[in-house]
Amino acid sequence: MTKEIWANLPVADISKSVDFFTKMGFTKNDKFPFTDTMASFFIGEKSKFVMMLFRNDILEGFSANKISDTLKGTEVLFSIDAESPAEVDEMLQKAADAGGKIYAKGGEKDGWMYGGGFIDLDGHRWNLLHMDFSKMPK
The missing domain is CATH 3.30.720 (Signal recognition particle alu RNA binding heterodimer, srp9/1)
Structure with a gap:
């Protein structure tokens, strides 16, 4: 469909x-x-x-609606699946080098995820996340 x-x-x-x-x-x-x-x-x-x-x-x-003020709130959070923790850090560096802002530095989360986030030039938030499902708690 x-x-x-x-x-x-x-x-x-x-x-x-x-x-x-x-x-x-x-x-x-x-x-x-x-x-x-x-x-x-x-x-x-x-x-x-x-x-x-x-x-x-x-x-x-x-x-037919006003644009959200990204300084006051988040209208959407885009999440991108990364191949590795290194790719998360690389994308964060690319975002910073291109003029974006890092809102969450790369780091481990819950023992099986590694992620970080950036804000683009217009305030849209992006989440980068590597998940190692072999380490995910059962």
């Missing part, structure tokens, strides 16, 4: 956001045009999750 899942994110500046997510290593989705009002990236290996970036005013126009 579902071919793809799209997350439509509001951003203040398409060009800066494209630069940020390119530096993060996200794959540009050439199926959609990159303009001053929109851009698109794939998230994950199978290219089934599509992130659409829309300038704030454009997204407000078709969502």
Whole structure:
């Protein structure tokens, strides 16, 4: 039934956001045009999750709702499955180098998970998590 899942994110500046997510290593989705009002990236290996970036005013126009103030609350938390603790740390470093902010440094959680988190240029929060199910308590 579902071919793809799209997350439509509001951003203040398409060009800066494209630069940020390119530096993060996200794959540009050439199926959609990159303009001053929109851009698109794939998230994950199978290219089934599509992130659409829309300038704030454009997204407000078709969502029929105001954009959330990310300084006051979190509208969504994206979680990305990492292959290893090292990949979590690498992605956190990429986010910081690209101008994002780290809200949770990489660290072990509950003996079987390793994770951390960053905030992109528009305040959207991202969680990176490596899970070693062989160590998961039963």
